[in-house]
Amino acid sequence: MNEYDGLVFELSVPGRVGYSLPEADVPEADPARLLPAAHLRRAPAALPEVSEFDAVRHYTRLSRMNYGVDTHFYPLGSCTMKYNPKLNEDMARLPGFARLHPLTPEEASQGALQLMGELGEMLAEIVGMDGVSLQPAAGAQGELTGVLMIRAFHLDREGSPRKKVLVPDSAHGTNPASTAIAGYQTVQVKSDQNGEVDLLDLERHLDEDVAALMITVPNTLGLFESRILEATGLCHAKGAQVYMDGANLNALLGLTRSGDLGFDVVHMNLHKTFTTPHGGGGPGAGPVAFKAHLAPFMPTPAVVRDAEAWRLDRKRPKSVGKVQSFWGNFGMHVRAYTYIRTMGPDGLRAVAENAILNANYIRARLLPHYDLPYEGASMHEVVFSARRQKAQGVSATDIAKRLLDLGFYAPSIYFPLIVEEALMIEPTETESKETLDAFCDAMIRIAGEAASSPQTLLEAPVTTPVRRLDQTLAARQPNLRWTPRGPTL
Amino acid sequence: MRHGETMRYLSTTAAQRAEMLRVIGVGDVETLLERIPSKARLNRDLMIPAALAEGDLIAHLRGLAERNADSDRYVTFLGGGAYDHYIPSMINHMLLRGEFFTAYTPYQPEASQGTLRSIYEYQTMICELTGMDVTNASLYDGGSALAEAALMAHSVTERDQIVVSGALSPLARRVVETYCAGPRLPVKTVPWADGVTDLDALRKAVTGKTACVMVQYPNFFGCLEDLDRAAAVAHERGALFVVSVDPVALALLRPPGEAGADIVVGEGQGLGNHLNFGGPYLGLFSCRKDLVRRMPGRLVGATVDRDGKRGFVLTLQTREQHIRREKATSNICTNVALIALAATIHVALLGKEGLRRAATLSTAKAHYAAETLGRVPGVSLRFGAPFFKEFALRLPRNPGTVLRALRRRRILGGVALAQFDRRLKDSILVAVTERRTRAEIDAYAEALASAVA
Numbered sequence: 001m002n003e004y005d006g007l008v009f010e011l012s013v014p015g016r017v018g019y020s021l022p023e024a025d026v027p028e029a030d031p032a033r034l035l036p037a038a039h040l041r042r043a044p045a046a047l048p049e050v051s052e053f054d055a056v057r058h059y060t061r062l063s064r065m066n067y068g069v070d071t072h073f074y075p076l077g078s079c080t081m082k083y084n085p086k087l088n089e090d091m092a093r094l095p096g097f098a099r100l101h102p103l104t105p106e107e108a109s110q111g112a113l114q115l116m117g118e119l120g121e122m123l124a125e126i127v128g129m130d131g132v133s134l135q136p137a138a139g140a141q142g143e144l145t146g147v148l149m150i151r152a153f154h155l156d157r158e159g160s161p162r163k164k165v166l167v168p169d170s171a172h173g174t175n176p177a178s179t180a181i182a183g184y185q186t187v188q189v190k191s192d193q194n195g196e197v198d199l200l201d202l203e204r205h206l207d208e209d210v211a212a213l214m215i216t217v218p219n220t221l222g223l224f225e226s227r228i229l230e231a232t233g234l235c236h237a238k239g240a241q242v243y244m245d246g247a248n249l250n251a252l253l254g255l256t257r258s259g260d261l262g263f264d265v266v267h268m269n270l271h272k273t274f275t276t277p278h279g280g281g282g283p284g285a286g287p288v289a290f291k292a293h294l295a296p297f298m299p300t301p302a303v304v305r306d307a308e309a310w311r312l313d314r315k316r317p318k319s320v321g322k323v324q325s326f327w328g329n330f331g332m333h334v335r336a337y338t339y340i341r342t343m344g345p346d347g348l349r350a351v352a353e354n355a356i357l358n359a360n361y362i363r364a365r366l367l368p369h370y371d372l373p374y375e376g377a378s379m380h381e382v383v384f385s386a387r388r389q390k391a392q393g394v395s396a397t398d399i400a401k402r403l404l405d406l407g408f409y410a411p412s413i414y415f416p417l418i419v420e421e422a423l424m425i426e427p428t429e430t431e432s433k434e435t436l437d438a439f440c441d442a443m444i445r446i447a448g449e450a451a452s453s454p455q456t457l458l459e460a461p462v463t464t465p466v467r468r469l470d471q472t473l474a475a476r477q478p479n480l481r482w483t484p485r486g487p488t489l
Numbered sequence: 490m491r492h493g494e495t496m497r498y499l500s501t502t503a504a505q506r507a508e509m510l511r512v513i514g515v516g517d518v519e520t521l522l523e524r525i526p527s528k529a530r531l532n533r534d535l536m537i538p539a540a541l542a543e544g545d546l547i548a549h550l551r552g553l554a555e556r557n558a559d560s561d562r563y564v565t566f567l568g569g570g571a572y573d574h575y576i577p578s579m580i581n582h583m584l585l586r587g588e589f590f591t592a593y594t595p596y597q598p599e600a601s602q603g604t605l606r607s608i609y610e611y612q613t614m615i616c617e618l619t620g621m622d623v624t625n626a627s628l629y630d631g632g633s634a635l636a637e638a639a640l641m642a643h644s645v646t647e648r649d650q651i652v653v654s655g656a657l658s659p660l661a662r663r664v665v666e667t668y669c670a671g672p673r674l675p676v677k678t679v680p681w682a683d684g685v686t687d688l689d690a691l692r693k694a695v696t697g698k699t700a701c702v703m704v705q706y707p708n709f710f711g712c713l714e715d716l717d718r719a720a721a722v723a724h725e726r727g728a729l730f731v732v733s734v735d736p737v738a739l740a741l742l743r744p745p746g747e748a749g750a751d752i753v754v755g756e757g758q759g760l761g762n763h764l765n766f767g768g769p770y771l772g773l774f775s776c777r778k779d780l781v782r783r784m785p786g787r788l789v790g791a792t793v794d795r796d797g798k799r800g801f802v803l804t805l806q807t808r809e810q811h812i813r814r815e816k817a818t819s820n821i822c823t824n825v826a827l828i829a830l831a832a833t834i835h836v837a838l839l840g841k842e843g844l845r846r847a848a849t850l851s852t853a854k855a856h857y858a859a860e861t862l863g864r865v866p867g868v869s870l871r872f873g874a875p876f877f878k879e880f881a882l883r884l885p886r887n888p889g890t891v892l893r894a895l896r897r898r899r900i901l902g903g904v905a906l907a908q909f910d911r912r913l914k915d916s917i918l919v920a921v922t923e924r925r926t927r928a929e930i931d932a933y934a935e936a937l938a939s940a941v942a
Contacts, residue, residue: 326767
């Protein structure tokens with residue numbers, strides 16, 4: 001077990017330095033002579049004082065308290081925790097990309113603009129759309145952008161944004177949250193007994209007040225919505241737009257495309273499907289792709305190609321505006337571009353096919369041991385229920401914690417909300433059969449332990465740097481920053 | 490499957506696939522796809538370029554990269570919200586540890602203590618710099634952080650009007666306007682006078698319907714606002730006072746928390762992160778402790794485990810979208826944890842003295858540059874207000890032409906302000922960090938003299 005328990009503030013020794021800055025080479029370097037006293041800090045900020053090596057050892061030790069994809073299988077459903085290629089990292093760090101200022105004139109940033117333009121074109125082809133904005137910084141911001149574009153479209157056409165957005169009960173939490181920020185009332189549409197959106201319920205809710213239906217394909221149960229063409233058709237008949245949450249796009253690469261399924265707008269998570277790293281929570285990138293009728297409303301600026309050069313087109317009077325100060329998470333665009341050019345069309349299709357193969361393999365191996373509430377063919381992920389194990393006194397949480405002891409990160413649990421004790425497993429295409437087998441063996445062992453020695457699960461984890469943590473204490477007495485004296489808030 | 494099966498990022502062999510299909514009980518992968526409507530199947534290859542071998546792809550990307558005027562090959566005085574500050578080499582080595590960069594959001598805290606601890610350190614550091622009680626785990630960038638502050642102020646005060654200073658980044662202001670469109674919050678811009686917010690105009694703009702007043706410190710022109718007086722204007726009418734900051738400056742300048750700020754946001758790129766052509770950057774978000782339950786984004790808190798050992802968790806999650814859905818304080822899920830980690834390590838390395846020194850060197854060199862460039866015939870400082878590391882310069886010739894001439898001498902001389910404000914069509918914004926040398930500044934002055942002559 002990793003016994004390290006340091007925080008960088010606790011390593012601080014007065015007088016230690018971890019930086020190398022030049023001496024002042026200008027005549028006046030006394031801030032008191034340069035700036036009015038009222039603007040100067042009276043006491044220095046209480047920041048740490050450590051040497052470079054102190055910091056190297058500290059942060060290396062902290063890293064070893066994490067499970068990452070490089071160290072552990074990470075079957076987190078809906079998160080697409082695939083291998084993050086090292087080449088992508090090297091390319092994003094080329095000085096011409098990493099050290100390029102966003103306000104460099106267009107004529108002096110042609111390489112970057114070309115990369116963005118070509119990435120946009122490739123993404124548009126992959127999802128069968130007419131245009132792309134690379135600006136949104138993550139999936140949720142892509143959702144907000146897409147819904148705001150729909151809002152602007154209705155406003156422009158009908159003089160009103162309409163009032164409601166329909167969201168299935170299996171949706172990611174970001175869908176209703178993004179919809180609410182865009183000023184819409186969220187209306188939940190039920191799933192049917194097969195785990196697909198209930199078309200009768202959809203029709204019941206569809207009226208002239210509905211701005212859009214927002215739906216994830218494949219859905220969060222890992223199922224392809226087999227009647228999606230009917231659903232998109234019903235929406236269009238009422239003048240509503242259809243938004244695809246592309247969080248699970250990995251399963252569709254080269255097999256089918258959002259545009260061909262009738263969608264008007266889709267966001268993609270470059271940090272899922274296109275291998276940019278998750279970084280412990282970000283940064284990601286959430287480009288939105290759209291059909292031509294929504295193009296006037298895309299965020300400004302657009303990256304466009306003229307006869308001779310690429311440029312940022314800011315003259316877009318109907319645009320929803322900006323969602324980032326600059327042009328989006330360009331560093332992630334470089335990584336995704338590198339990945340797509342590494343894979344090519346055959347490679348991307350093989351990604352989807354292998355992702356589906358892997359999920360179905362896990363499903364087949366675990367089916368005798370865990371309940372499967374929705375039995376349709378799985379795409380990239382499979383959602384089991386631990387209700388059988390719950391009856392034996394252990395929960396999805398206990399299973400997750402036990403997996404940590406057995407050398408695996410946990411699946412997503414308690415999501416989607418419509419599955420009791422949900423265990424949402426997404427292996428991705430980059431895992432080998434050997435790893436899948438080892439994971440399945442561990443899951444089968446845990447199912448056995450749930451019946452024979454549930455205490456093992458209730459005690460887990462015991463091999464991690466800390467054991468189960470007191471969440472209630474954390475919420476009741478929030479301690480959100482370090483102080484020399486302990487909790488203060 | 491065609492030759493994709495031999496790709497290096499996939500590891501299932503043909504024999505293994507056959508065995509897996511046997512276990513699944515189907516003859517081929519195609520059988521698993523039957524729920525996709527056949528008329529929506531893509532029965533052709535994607536029309537994207539064929540795969541490139543690693544060496545060819547590197548050569549191609551190097552070619553693209555070399556067409557950009559980066560701060561390695563050019564001497565840069567560009568700013569306007571993104572800065573060429575010193576970044577210790579060590580940071581990159583930590584970011585490339587797979588345990589950090591390939592980890593997910595720390596939803597399983599026992600297996601994520603490294604990320605959680607680094608975020609707790611980050612929250613502490615940003616509180617120290619801003620003078621605020623609480624800091625979240627990060628938002629996307631400075632612009633979206635400012636927009637989230639507007640939405641939060643609306644929710645806290647139940648008022649609709651957002652008042653922003655005209656000396657605030659026009660790029661960030663556009664993000665605020667975008668986020669305010671849905672809830673239909675009118676965004677009113679108060680004019681600037683001599684480079685800072687016109688306080689008389691501000692006083693007139695703020696009413697009993699104002700949710701918040703937003704200013705930037707140092708502002709878009711690099712000038713230092715009178716935070717105390719702006720805060721008083723906001724608070725007199727019951728509005729929140731929101732300050733958008735450059736955290737590098739706050740190592741030297743008085744923290745806005747001491748001036749009565751209720752929410753402090755900012756662009757944290759200058760703390761250990763590369764320019765990256767605009768992203769990923771770091772959205773800072775801090776506030777008073779009594780507002781914590783209205784904050785957007787993730788928060789890390791300290792607690793104990795079953796054995797009483799110290800540990801860290803994501804906390805107060807009932808604010809967030811995965812629990813609260815449409816009633817969440819924000820829709821944010823993915824943030825910029827790895828960029829926040831870079832900032833954390835940067836602040837740890839520079840520490841109490843180093844960050845202050847970087848700020849001091851930046852302001853000293855900026856003042857030297859203002860004086861030196863201001864002596865070039867026909868060139869003058871645009872504003873008289875005190876400034877930190879950035880200032881507006883009025884040129885006697887078309888700024889676009891002048892900047893092009895400077896670029897031919899490998900100098901990125903500044904940002905033309907015409908694109909943001911027609912009244913400033915004769916001016917450029919010049920940023921000077923601790924990375925610039927006196928020799929570079931002198932060379933800039935010489936080049937400028939010949940460009941405007």
